[in-house]
């Protein structure tokens with residue numbers, strides 16, 4: 132992390148040193164842009180979380196932790212990826228402890244997922260997420276594929292694609308209604324679970340310490356904590372040995388939980404150990420871009436969006452993402468791309484509206 136301060140100074144910066152690192156992952160984005168949207172998101176999410184806590188309702192997700200045969204999970208995941216638009220002629224799905232996507236051009240896009248016989252949705256959401264990244268790369272036009280703009284434009288736009296499929300589509304009531312019968316065919320232990328119960332279970336809100344296990348509502352808070360800390364460190368406002376204390380204070384303040392040790396706190400991610408400072412904001416930016424695409428692009432152009440999701444055939448939605456995002460590859464900076472696709476500059480309001488609409492219904496708050 133110390134070395135990243137030097138790297139930023141070698142690259143050069145104008146407003147704050149952290150801008151130089153941010154630009155490596157989200158070209159053109161500045162701290163001044165992110166501070167504004169992230170503080171709105173943070174305050175909005177903390178207040179919704181408070182309302183859910185005050186309501187105190189328990190969600191039963193025990194049926195997701197029954198026993199689910201791994202071979203049947205593999206079969207289902209393969210079919211699901213295909214339905215989302217993953218092209219097996221130009222890609223493969225393998226297994227790894229931590230799922231990822233890698234590609235060699237647009238004709239060889241490889242994703243991994245992971246299986247746990249006692250956690251059905253772990254593989255399902257890993258597959259959906261990585262398929263979202265992969266579909267983006269597979270849809271890069273051949274004319275761009277062998278150029279230096281022949282790939283996804285930024286980590287944030289990439290995450291917008293994976294997280295759009297995973298959360299906005301994959302955790303919606305419509306999608307669950309379409310997929311549950313297909314799951315119950317393979318896993319009879321789900322045959323007595325209703326779509327509403329299943330929908331609630333996959334959206335269970337549970338403030339926790341570990342980012343990669345976080346629910347959709349609290350996930351962005353995990354990211355904002357990391358952003359605030361790494362920005363303060365790079366800009367020289369805090370020292371290295373103060374990070375664990377700062378981490379605990381922010382977790383207590385935003386999420387109401389506190390790590391007992393560094394392993395479940397400040398040391399849990401690979402990003403800082405690997406020197407990838409400036410990467411974290413991408414995940415939350417992806418959530419914001421995705422929600423803005425939904426409200427200001429997809430619902431505008433596909434007024435029957437909800438029926439499309441509920442039909443289980445997502446090709447027209449993938450088609451919208453292809454026409455408005457994927458085909459441009461790295462031609463436009465993220466700020467230009469989002470404005471072209473949605474008619475507006477990046478705003479926190481759509482993500483907050485999405486979260487508000489979703490969780491007020493789910494939790495009756």
Ligand SMILES: [Zn+2]
Nearest residue numbers: 260264290293
């Ligand atoms: Zn991702």
